[in-house]
């Protein structure tokens with residue numbers, strides 16, 4: 106195959122259901138598999154895997170459901186997370202390490218350490234979160 | 250050192266019927282059926298031996314050494330893997346197994362169980378004294394090491410870089426023989442192995458540098474002669490010198506339990522190990538400090554070259570581990586991990602990569618996805634690939650063709666037939682009239 110001039114990005118889409126713990130991790134695992142086949146370096150694959158998994162978990166635990174899109178270009182992965190609510194009232198607080206509103210039964214399952222959003226930011230080269238209460242939350246992470 | 254892709258699993262083409270059992274069970278999708286015979290893709294094979302176990306025609310062979318090879322050395326030394334102790338009935342003691350090995354031609358026996366205990370102490374000390382990424386991953390199972398190389402490059406630096414019990418025991422054995430005055434070239438160190446992966450670990454070692462093992466013989470190949478020799482034994486005396494700790498390495502968890510106060514996870518079966526590594530990748534297992542991953546269900550007692558059902562063998566190992574021999578071989582006063590430290594770094598193997606150029610790889614994946622959507626998704630295996638997705642991948646790698654899929658072929662034939670019917674009703678204008686509306 107000829108060398109691509111400006112390769113079209115590869116897009117992967119996932120719908121994440123609220124409360125579906127069984128499927129959480131699937132998007133992360135599938136994206137990871139693709140990146141390995143594409144020859145991405147291990148360190149980047151791992152950051153994408155962690156960031157995507159945390160995003161999946163937040164959709165499962167905290168949101169009414171949403172989507173994850175992975176946009177894969179040479180050397181660069183963009184993960185966009187959208188949900189349909191309930192939104193985050195105080196973003197600064199939510200971004201703090203250790204802050205969590207996860208209820209007791211979720212904590213008993215081993216989740217809700219309040220490290221998801223901080224980890225997502227740490228794994229990203231660019232990180233942006235927007236949220237409107239009553240509407241939903243959008244997160245965009247560029248990992249390169 | 251052997252060639253880069255040396256493998257200890259190979260195919261007997263005469264026995265292979267080209268069925269699809271092995272392609273479906275291979276954890277790295279390293280097998281295809283071509284021209285009616287299974288073909289192993291070298292870069293992807295991790296020598297786990299799953300295909301040895303599954304092949305109904307016994308067409309997969311382990312390239313281990315025959316017992317006769319020990320005759321090439323004047324002083325052959327046997328290194329029985331702890332799992333060998335689980336292969337005999339309750340009336341057979343470890344003393345007898347060792348005596349039997351001496352009967353069938355070995356001049357000396359060095360228990361790998363002893364080496365295993367040394368390695369355990371070294372692992373524990375290493376993890377205590379060194380800052381090391383967590384979870385640390387055991388380096389004991391060579392198939393798991395290769396799985397990490399092929400599928401989890403980012404976990405390579407989690408692997409504890411210390412020699413395995415086999416390698417450690419082999420180096421000790423050789424040193425002891427040479428110290429005792431035997432000429433080095435006449436001493437042959439033979440590991441009695443439960444698996445093919447250990448053959449690869451000797452011929453194409455990762456991390457340790459050149460192996461001190463000269464030959465690797467499958468448990469299945471010594472079992473017959475050894476049983477016969479054991480039956481004829483009279484008094485044996487106390488030969489076993491290993492504690493239950495090292496013997497316990499033969500079963501899953503045996504290794505981890507010796508590490509002291511450490512939060513470990515022991516997992517066996519390559520697919521299960523794969524799943525645990527996936528979870529590590531996602532940052533899920535933060536509380537785990539050590540992972541013992543073994544390719545075979547049950548641990549090494551489940552190795553593809555063993556003869557006894559792994560669960561039966563496990564029960565025997567656990568009993569054996571409780572016995573305390575009257576004379577124990579002394580352990581050095583302090584664990585010394587420095588002596589076991591690897592000489593070489595292990596590098597990832599990009600066997601799954603679609604192309605060296607990432608933009609080309611992305612294009613290929615795009616094409617692959619399109620093809621895979623057009624395939625029926627039945628994963629029937631008739632095309633020789635384990636799944637429809639794998640066929641799509643082979644097509645973009647130019648190693649297969651779309652009509653290798655029987656359904657695609659039928660579609661094409663139908664189209665062709667319809668075209669022929671249509672053409673057959675046409676007549677040259679000089680003979681027939683043009684059809685009217």
Ligand SMILES: Nc1ncnc2c1ncn2[C@@H]1O[C@H](COP(=O)(O)OP(=O)(O)O)[C@@H](O)[C@H]1O
Pocket residue numbers: 159163164166167168188190191192193199200204205206207216217218219220221222223242
């Ligand atoms: N998609 C979301 N929708 C609504 N609230 C969210 C969402 N994601 C995160 N949050 C809020 O932010 C808090 C912190 O999230 P995170 O750092 O992932 O920790 P954790 O999930 O362990 O609670 C959550 O407890 C929750 O209140």
Ligand code: SF4
Pocket residue numbers: 297389390391392393443444445446447543544545548549550551552553
């Ligand atoms: S688990 Fe033991 S027997 Fe099985 S492949 Fe690994 S080292 Fe060999």
Ligand SMILES: [Mg+2]
Pocket residue numbers: 159162163217219220221222
């Ligand atoms: Mg979270």
